[in-house]
Amino acid sequence: MEGKNDTAGGRGLIVGRNPVLEALRSGRQIDTLYISGEGGSIPLICALAKEKGAVIKQVSPKKLDQLSNGASHQGVAALGSCAEYCEVSDILKEAEARGEKPFIIICDEIEDPHNLGAIIRTAECAGAHGVIIPKRRSAALGETVYKTSAGAASYVKIARVSNLSSAIDELKQAGVWIYGTDASGEDYTKTDLTGAIALVIGSEGFGMGRLISEKCDFMLRLPLKGKITSLNASVAAGIFMYEALRQRSEP
Numbered sequence: 726m727e728g729k730n731d732t733a734g735g736r737g738l739i740v741g742r743n744p745v746l747e748a749l750r751s752g753r754q755i756d757t758l759y760i761s762g763e764g765g766s767i768p769l770i771c772a773l774a775k776e777k778g779a780v781i782k783q784v785s786p787k788k789l790d791q792l793s794n795g796a797s798h799q800g801v802a803a804l805g806s807c808a809e810y811c812e813v814s815d816i817l818k819e820a821e822a823r824g825e826k827p828f829i830i831i832c833d834e835i836e837d838p839h840n841l842g843a844i845i846r847t848a849e850c851a852g853a854h855g856v857i858i859p860k861r862r863s864a865a866l867g868e869t870v871y872k873t874s875a876g877a878a879s880y881v882k883i884a885r886v887s888n889l890s891s892a893i894d895e896l897k898q899a900g901v902w903i904y905g906t907d908a909s910g911e912d913y914t915k916t917d918l919t920g921a922i923a924l925v926i927g928s929e930g931f932g933m934g935r936l937i938s939e940k941c942d943f944m945l946r947l948p949l950k951g952k953i954t955s956l957n958a959s960v961a962a963g964i965f966m967y968e969a970l971r972q973r974s975e976p
Contacts, residue, residue, distance in 0.1 A: 740797070761784050904945055
């Protein structure tokens with residue numbers, strides 16, 4: 726699907742009723758809406774798209790299957806930007822605007838778009854101020870990420886940086902403590918996560934890279950009682966994020 730994004734001038738194809746609806750509601754620019762069904766939320770989607778000046782095209786189910794490359798489109802797809810990237814400073818400003826201490830998620834080489842989408846979705850639900858991803862060796866904000874995030878990519882600030890190590894330095898200069906995730910760390914429930922924090926989630930197969938690991942101020946670990954020695958990256962991220970939310974929500 727990256728090829729489709731390239732040929733569309735950098736735009737992304739958003740697939741499925743809920744992701745398209747959330748994109749329209751969030752104010753994201755939609756150029757063309759493709760429809761091959763009716764009923765349910767489709768009339769609302771068409772009304773919002775028309776209101777925003779999008780071109781609405783009725784197409785055959787076969788055509789929509791081709792456009793969505795086999796993804797479950799539910800009779801709806803939209804061509805536009807899947808999400809806009811921001812700067813790290815924008816994430817810090819978001820925390821300031823909310824009157825909260827920064828709560829940021831750093832994805833270190835999360836290459837599976839389903840995992841990245843799930844992490845973004847959980848980050849939005851847990852109240853994180855933003856997600857930082859590297860430009861290389863990472864899933865980008867294509868339609869799979871957007872759909873897996875259930876539209877959360879329209880609301881969470883996402884910074885895509887060329888150098889993750891430099892981004893971490895920028896966070897540290899702003900007073901943010903960096904928490905890595907590794908089996909050698911402290912029990913995540915016994916660590917204070919109420920301050921200005923950034924949680925680093927390592928790659929699916931290898932965890933955090935050495936340079937990023939060395940940048941961390943603290944290490945957190947999850948208890949594992951079975952024979953498998955690691956959790957899926959998005960599952961682990963969700964556990965850490967909700968522990969941080971639990972602590973930060975206590976009076």
